[in-house]
Amino acid sequence: DLRNVVEGDPSPDGEGNLSLARGIEVGHIFQLGTKYSEALNAVVLGEDGKSHVMPMGCYGIGVSRIVAAAIEQNHDEHGICWPEPIAPFQVAVLPMNAKKSHRVREAAETLYLGLLEAGVEVLLDDRNLRPGVMFNDMELIGIPHRVVIGERGLDAGRLEYRRRTAAENEDIPLDGAVEAILARLA
8 A cells, every 4th residue: 555654654764753844846867768878879788798778867956946945945024135155146335326426436336346356246236226225125136245335434434234134234444345345255
């Protein structure tokens, strides 16, 4: 008789009981048999000393499924919280009112180029949008690190830094900002 396993069934290895959990298939293996190996004349020498057509198999990994699984495991009520190794960008630079302030625009471009030169994957969000819209977009996208550049911060010689998963912002010095950000990258 065949039946589906249920929660609490004995484990096949005899140690403990089975528990059921949701999962996602990110890869699979196909057994192809000898159809293709016969066509390719792919043979292997057997223990009997004779040539045998080898059975073939292949595997596939669903890239979009890996992304879906990563998002499912790494999000909050505001959006995606990308793990740094698979994030589309490591740092987002957000200049506030860059269209109106040459100083903010210049500081943002300098930081952007400095981070690029240091090998950081960085997004410069130079859209002319309200700060709240930009912040919400960055949280939704889930870039792990955000740096905000504004007039008041520049007046104080500071930039506003926030890790995507942190509750609070922190100030970092304008001078040495690239090094300060690099120190915070995983």
